[in-house]
Amino acid sequence: MRSLNDDPFPSTPGKVKIDRTRTLTRLLYRCLASTSSLFLWVLFLIALTASYLSFHSFVDSGSRFFTASWGGIQWEKQVRTSSQIRRSGGMSVLVTGAAGFVGTHVSLALQKRGDGVVGLDNFNNYYDPSLKNARKSLLNRHGIFIIHGDLNDARLLSKLFDVVAFTHVMHLAAQAGVRYAMENPSSYVHSNIAGLVNLLEACKSANPQPSIVWASSSSVYGLNEKVPFSESDRTDQPASLYAATKKAGEEITHTYNHIYGLSITGLRFFTVYGPWGRPDMAYFSFTRNILQGKPITVYRGKNGVDLARDFTYIDDIVKGCLGSLDTSGKSTGTGGKKRGPAPYRIFNLGNTSPVTVPILVGILERSLKMKAKKNFVDMPGNGDVPFTHANINLARRELGYKPTTDLQTGLKKFVRWYLSYYGYNHGKTVN
Numbered sequence: 001m002r003s004l005n006d007d008p009f010p011s012t013p014g015k016v017k018i019d020r021t022r023t024l025t026r027l028l029y030r031c032l033a034s035t036s037s038l039f040l041w042v043l044f045l046i047a048l049t050a051s052y053l054s055f056h057s058f059v060d061s062g063s064r065f066f067t068a069s070w071g072g073i074q075w076e077k078q079v080r081t082s083s084q085i086r087r088s089g090g091m092s093v094l095v096t097g098a099a100g101f102v103g104t105h106v107s108l109a110l111q112k113r114g115d116g117v118v119g120l121d122n123f124n125n126y127y128d129p130s131l132k133n134a135r136k137s138l139l140n141r142h143g144i145f146i147i148h149g150d151l152n153d154a155r156l157l158s159k160l161f162d163v164v165a166f167t168h169v170m171h172l173a174a175q176a177g178v179r180y181a182m183e184n185p186s187s188y189v190h191s192n193i194a195g196l197v198n199l200l201e202a203c204k205s206a207n208p209q210p211s212i213v214w215a216s217s218s219s220v221y222g223l224n225e226k227v228p229f230s231e232s233d234r235t236d237q238p239a240s241l242y243a244a245t246k247k248a249g250e251e252i253t254h255t256y257n258h259i260y261g262l263s264i265t266g267l268r269f270f271t272v273y274g275p276w277g278r279p280d281m282a283y284f285s286f287t288r289n290i291l292q293g294k295p296i297t298v299y300r301g302k303n304g305v306d307l308a309r310d311f312t313y314i315d316d317i318v319k320g321c322l323g324s325l326d327t328s329g330k331s332t333g334t335g336g337k338k339r340g341p342a343p344y345r346i347f348n349l350g351n352t353s354p355v356t357v358p359i360l361v362g363i364l365e366r367s368l369k370m371k372a373k374k375n376f377v378d379m380p381g382n383g384d385v386p387f388t389h390a391n392i393n394l395a396r397r398e399l400g401y402k403p404t405t406d407l408q409t410g411l412k413k414f415v416r417w418y419l420s421y422y423g424y425n426h427g428k429t430v431n
């Protein structure tokens with residue numbers, strides 16, 4: 001018996017007599033059979049495509065849950081709780097760079113006086129992330145929630161402003177360090193330019209718009225030689241890419257103030273130091289090396305002149321930051337549109353008494369009761385400036401800023417913290 005699949009046609013046409021009716025029926029039958037199998041195939045393919053697309057969209061929409069630690073009901077609850085204001089007339093502040101040196105201290109001070117604080121930090125590995133994690137644990141212990149995320153994540157920022165009507169943003173997240181800019185220039189563009197613009201975009205669209213206080217830098221004075229440095233001095237001669245990105249930040253924030261009515265305060269920090277500080281900075285790395293018996297490199301300027309910095313203690317900087325938040329005035333825009341002029345301010349936050357690097361080393365030697373092995377070398381042309389010196393009259397007048405900690409007192413506090421955190425034998429090889 002021939003099966004339905006048997007070919008009714010001979011390979012050589014004309015050799016058999018064709019039963020036309022039967023053949024036509026068979027043809028029709030076969031046609032129907034192949035159409036239905038084709039139909040089944042099409043159905044199968046549609047189902048396959050649909051399931052692929054829905055899986056893809058699930059992975060895509062859920063990707064932030066796989067790759068980032070934000071989102072979800074529990075997360076929103078933590079953000080809201082952390083942002084709650086606990087004093088009358090208080091503020092709810094988004095602190096970027098909250099696991100950084102200045103960010104940690106400012107967050108704690110805000111929380112202590114009853115303001116709501118939510119932290120954001122990308123925990124990058126510019127320096128030992130374990131120090132950032134330790135700072136985070138400290139903040140968590142004080143009830144401050146820290147989000148692990150990047151300034152460049154527009155969806156995260158927009159979500160944050162949906163969840164909380166922040167009154168203020170304290171923007172401290174940045175790629176810091178003057179000399180590292182030659183090694184990794186794009187990280188400065190990523191954080192200090194692109195990240196800043198992304199944050200400002202989120203702030204401009206937020207309703208209500210927050211007031212913004214952010215960290216500029218003394219480095220914007222660059223090759224300026226007029227001392228002490230005043231806010232009105234020229235800042236168009238940066239000596240490093242770091243300085244150039246901070247200067248660009250001042251121009252960019254001005255634009256957002258002008259177009260969208262965002263209240264902006266830029267703070268030019270002068271070489272901030274203290275407990276929980278940054279391991280890449282000289283006072284920190286010198287301490288580590290002295291304790292480990294390793295040599296330190298001390299740069300010298302032209303003709304062997306000592307370099308000097310207006311080193312500023314962290315507690316004084318924190319007071320300047322809080323004073324800036326308290327006096328920032330409101331942003332005026334809504335729905336991304338300016339409704340009137342908003343404050344645009346820039347302040348020096350320094351100590352007004354520069355100290356040379358060899359004197360800094362001497363103070364550390366006395367605090368640690370150990371001698372440093374010093375190598376003096378000419379300052380390499382890598383972005384350093386010979387000295388900094390702040391005129392703080394404006395901050396004193398407008399913010400009530402008044403630094404009270406001299407370098408000797410501040411370094412003693414730093415050394416005490418360093419020894420309690422790392423111990424005396426930190427990094428020493430035990431024989």
Ligand SMILES: O=C(O)[C@H]1O[C@H](OP(=O)(O)OP(=O)(O)OC[C@H]2O[C@@H](n3ccc(=O)[nH]c3=O)[C@H](O)[C@@H]2O)[C@H](O)[C@@H](O)[C@H]1O
Nearest residue numbers: 176177178217218219269270271281282297298299307384
């Ligand atoms: O105010 C700022 O806006 C900047 O301050 C800080 O920069 P700086 O003032 O350059 O601090 P820091 O590196 O501690 O060097 C201090 C001194 O030690 C000298 N120095 C440094 C390293 C070394 O190995 N040897 C040395 O002599 C060095 O030549 C200098 O004279 C921040 O890092 C920066 O992020 C930014 O915030």
